[in-house]
Amino acid sequence: EVQVLESGGGLVQPGGSLRLSCVASGFTFSTYAMNWVRQAPGKGLEWVSAISYTGGGTFYAHSVKGRFIISRDNSKNTLYLQMDRLRAEDTAVYYCTNSNGISGDNYFEDWGQGTLVTVSS
Amino acid sequence: QSVLTQPPSVSGAPGQRVTISCTGSSSNIGAGFDVNWYQQLPGTAPKLLIYVYTHRPSGVPDRFSGSKSGTSASLAISGLQAEDEADYYCQSYDRGLSASVFGGGTKLTVL
Numbered sequence: 001e002v003q004v005l006e007s008g009g010g011l012v013q014p015g016g017s018l019r020l021s022c023v024a025s026g027f028t029f030s031t032y033a034m035n036w037v038r039q040a041p042g043k044g045l046e047w048v049s050a051i052s053y054t055g056g057g058t059f060y061a062h063s064v065k066g067r068f069i070i071s072r073d074n075s076k077n078t079l080y081l082q083m084d085r086l087r088a089e090d091t092a093v094y095y096c097t098n099s100n101g102i103s104g105d106n107y108f109e110d111w112g113q114g115t116l117v118t119v120s121s
Numbered sequence: 122q123s124v125l126t127q128p129p130s131v132s133g134a135p136g137q138r139v140t141i142s143c144t145g146s147s148s149n150i151g152a153g154f155d156v157n158w159y160q161q162l163p164g165t166a167p168k169l170l171i172y173v174y175t176h177r178p179s180g181v182p183d184r185f186s187g188s189k190s191g192t193s194a195s196l197a198i199s200g201l202q203a204e205d206e207a208d209y210y211c212q213s214y215d216r217g218l219s220a221s222v223f224g225g226g227t228k229l230t231v232l
Binding site for chain 2: 035037044045046047050059061062095103104105106107108109110111112113114
């Protein structure tokens with residue numbers, strides 16, 4: 001059974017930092033690209049970032065480029081998202097999801113339950 | 122404003138058939154990139170419903186089907202059931218943005 005479990009969300013002040021983690025099991029983590037997708041309260045889905053199965057390739061949405069860093073540790077089946085210089089508009093539930101590719105014709109197969117990040121003073 | 126355009130809401134009675142459209146442009150759907158669909162039940166995470174326009178993951182009923190026409194795609198749900206009440210999102214890739222993009226979502230109400 002596939003399991004994807006995010007953690008690390010919470011309340012942070014504008015300009016602050018937070019590190020999200022995602023532990024996956026039930027599939028061969030090291031052979032899948034991984035992504036973060038977020039959903040602001042009452043809003044739709046927004047792709048945030050992707051990383052290749054080796055970790056050698058990373059991609060970011062324009063809205064987070066230069067502030068967020070995605071990484072992975074295949075020995076621990078874990079995905080990370082380091083979020084710096086957080087803004088109110090980053091407030092959202094952050095989902096971890098695997099995909100069949102890193103860009104182009106890729107789709108998001110398995111999703112975690114999400115972790116809520118709230119940026120507020 | 123989402124790159125992919127979906128109707129905000131659709132509705133239908135149990136047993137009926139509804140369709141949800143997803144309109145893109147020459148930078149995404151029209152460029153030949155695949156369209157995928159996700160179902161998000163209230164209070165839960167999204168779930169892959171249809172991939173590469175028409176394929177269903179294991180466990181998804183064949184009441185759900187997808188299609189493509191030009192710069193648009195559609196999701197059809199036949200034999201509507203109360204449990205189908207959810208938000209539905211289309212997703213593709215945009216070469217201008219170099220990013221995966223989602224539609225704004227469509228709320229399906231089963232009357």
